[in-house]
Amino acid sequence: EAGVAQSPRYKIIEKRQSVAFWCNPISGHATLYWYQQILGQGPKLLIQFQNNGVVDDSQLPKDRFSAERLKGVDSTLKIQPAKLEDSAVYLCASNIGPDRGKETQYFGPGTRLLVL
Amino acid sequence: QKEVEQNSGPLSVPEGAIASLNCTYSDRVSQSFFWYRQYSGKSPELIMSIYSNGDKEDGRFTAQLNKASQYVSLLIRDSQPSDSATYLCAVTLRMYSGGGADGLTFGKGTHLIIQP
DSSP, X not given: OOOOEEEOXXXXXXXXXXXXXXXXXXXXXXXXXXXXXXXXXXXXXXXXXXXXXXXXXXTSOTTTEEEEOTTSSOEEEEESSOOGGGOEEEEEEEXXXXXXXXXXXXXXXXXXXXXX | OOXXXXXXXXXXXXXXXXXXXXXEESOTTOOEEEEEEEOTTSOOEEEEEEOSSEEEEETTEEEEEETTTTEEEEEESXXXXXXXXXXXXXXXXXXXXXXXXXXXXXXXXXXXXXXX
């Protein structure tokens, strides 16, 4: 079974530029998450999708970050304009559904963003 | 605000000994608890999940949960150099009706070093 795919793996941009990250979850996984992991910290949830609907975006900085999952499969996270403090690894994760015991989230390899 | 607290370490343990990792969480209604392992430059991978008070064993790993004390721990027996990594404690609050579990709230992680 293929894992969660993310691209690009690395991105370097200057502040105030825009950037987009792509994620393709494991086939059949209805729930998709985007996390931000700053160096030395644990991942922080940015947004959660159930199929193509947003379940939780309470920690998404909506003035600069946006995300979509139009067809309920792959997803795009965008930052516009980027700030220095956005330098982090952006992790996409998916899980199959809500049932107890099926909550395991599978993480993609992440996209490392450096904002100069 | 949900919080998960871990000692950042580093925790240094001799090879073959038991490594003990601890985590406390602030939200009393947290439902599900997870330990993820993260090697440097890699994404988190699930080690253990636990939902009920008590112990859960899987090979060399034992997770312990005490909801009254809001405390989760992970024991690694017969520690190996390959266990050297950052261990992330994570919790979810609840299941959403209609599908989709909460996104994970992570601690900052404990850096574990197994000394040969």
